[in-house]
Amino acid sequence: MANCAQELATVFESAARPYSGMDPMLLRENIFGMSLANEDAEPLDTVIRQVARDIARHAIVVQHPHCIAHLHTPPMLCGIAAENFIAAQNQSMDSWDQSGSATFVEQHVIAHLCRLFSYPSEGDGVFTSGGTQGNIMALLIARDWFAQQRSGHNVQRDGLPPYASRLRIIGSAKSHFTLEKAASVMGLGQQAVVRIPTNPDGTMIIEALESTLRQLQVDGLLPFVIVGTAGTTDHGAVDGLRDISRIARASNIWFHVDAAYGGAMILSQAKQRLAGIELADSLIVDFHKMWFQPVSCGALLMRDTSDFKYLLHHADYLNRESDDLPNLVDKTISTTRRFDALKVFMMLRAVGTDTLGAMVDHLLQQGTAIALHLREDERFELLALPALSTVLFRYADLPETLGIDAFNRQLRVALLKRGIAVLGETTVAGKVALKLTILNPCLTIGMFVDLFNKIVELAETLKSDVLAEHV
Ligand SMILES: Cc1ncc(COP(=O)(O)O)c(C=O)c1O
Structure with a gap:
């Protein structure tokens, strides 16, 4: 070793x-x-x-300045140190007798997170494997809560209610695709997801949310949760959380916030952009995104700890009702579970929220600076102004005979396979886009300029190859 x-x-x-x-x-x-x-x-x-x-x-070198595609961060040293403890001691978070001190660390970190997000004293939470698991758990709890409220139906015990095919999950056109995953895992099918149109900046159109809810009512459908996103995957857009909360409250609908990406702003000068998150019935945050921790590390927070009851099942061998020490399996769909909370504990102890917040602010400023730089460069087309730390653009210095969408797709794959750069690819208003997801606070503007030069250099080569083929 x-x-x-x-x-x-x-x-x-x-x-x-x-x-x-x-x-x-x-x-x-x-x-x-x-x-x-x-x-x-x-x-x-x-x-x-x-x-x-x-x-x-x-391997894909996440520390390299030109590896900048996904919400996939270079891990902080304190996280790597924590991983050593986690792997070597192999605590399992399901029951106290498998994770004595670790259970208390997780509870301590969760209580701190609840305070950070201004949850009331009933707030609680649990670590998850990431945003997907967190969203699935939150939507499942929301559904079971709704069925209980509506008809006293106990989904945990009796399965889906008779009106299950009418249940609806409301998100925006830019919400993460785990809403569909959750709907299908929950036996509702993807058809249960209703996506509200977004503004050009990627945020949910609030008037469209209101009119959709009215229409769903007319149609006899049953929206049970509205998902606001704090940091959409492509645009980094933050929905109007206060407005969504007001609308959800008025209609007695669960309000969940997917803050997997943007949750880190709670530490930053941009904290106000999350206003309303404290009103969410549940929220998720991913520490393996803008909190710089090794994969995997996320948390689901609940405004009221009693709602975890929808996930509670007892097993004689593990979490007896008579136990007087906490068994965290009571609050999650996992059984055996990693001690990921240690990474957040060590980060807060060794780095501190001020420095973390400054790192997030730096990423936000750098995203804007890079976007403005691209806007000035005629060889590129900037497709959206950044809301967080993603930059959506494409190479545009092409003769009309070359399809710009196909060319940018080809360019991204060639950059990857040749080991020049790892960029993201998505679509923005129907246009194929290249995407930078800036999650490395050590990058300099010069490194981006170097990256753009390399992109142009390869694009020129590909262009002449394609044009030669057409001759
Ligand atoms: C907004 C959002 N929510 C949820 C997820 C899923 O998170 P995870 O990959 O940690 O499961 C992602 C992943 O990128 C995301 O961007």
Whole structure:
């Protein structure tokens, strides 16, 4: 084991590019060629060297300045230190007798988070594997709460109510696709998701929300939750949370906030943009996004701890009703669960909220600066002004004969496969867009200029290749 840190250090020292550039099919062949048969097992030191040489060297280098595609952050050192404790001690958060001190750390961190988000004293929460799990759990609780309120129906015990096919989840056109995932996992089907149109900046149109709710009522449908997003995946848009809360309250609908991306603004000068989040019945936040923690690390917070009852099931071997020590399995759909709360604990202890907030502010400012830089560069088209730290743009210096959408798709894949840059791709108002998701506070403007030069250089090469083909 001693050589593990040394091997990793060598991998990082030699990581000149965001991806090694090895042909993906060759990489696959090499990896599938590594025998997993019992007779081929080797000493751990040998395996560590092989992992470093043949796997880690071909990893996507999230620390590289030109690896800037997804909500996927370079992890802070304190998080990596925490991962050592987490893996070595292997606590499991389901029951106190598997995670004594860890259970109290998670409760302590959750109480702190509830205070940060200005939840009342009844607030509570639990760590999750990330935004997907958090959204699924919140929507499930919302559905069961609604059925209880509406007809005294107990979904946990009796399954879906007779009116299940009329239940509706309301989000915006830009809400995360986990709403559909949740709807299908919950037995409601994707058809249960109603998406409200958005403004050009990606925020939910509040008037459209109101008119849709009226129409759903006319149609005899039953919206049970409205999901506001604080930081949409592409635009970073923050919905009008106060307005949504008011509308949800007036209609007796659960209000959930997906703050997986934008929740970190609670620490920053931009905190006011989250106004209304404290009114949410539930909210999720992902620490493996703009809180710079290693995957995976998220939390679901509930305004009222008693609503966790919809997830509570007892097992004789694990969480007996008679237990007087806390078993966190009572509040989640997981059983065995990682001690991810330690990463947040160590981050708060070692970095502190002021520095974290300053890092978030820096990312927001840098997103705007980079967007303005691109707007001045005629070779690119800026597709939206950033709301958080994503920049949506595309390469536009093309003759009309070349399809701009197809070209940008081809450009992104070529940048990736050649190990030049890892960029995101999405669509903005029907246009194929390249996306930067800036989550690395160590980047300088010069590094972005270098990136844009490399994009242009490859685009020029691809352009002349394509044009030559047409001759
Ligand atoms: C707004 C939003 N919500 C939820 C998720 C899902 O989070 P996770 O990948 O942690 O499951 C994402 C992922 O990017 C997201 O952007």
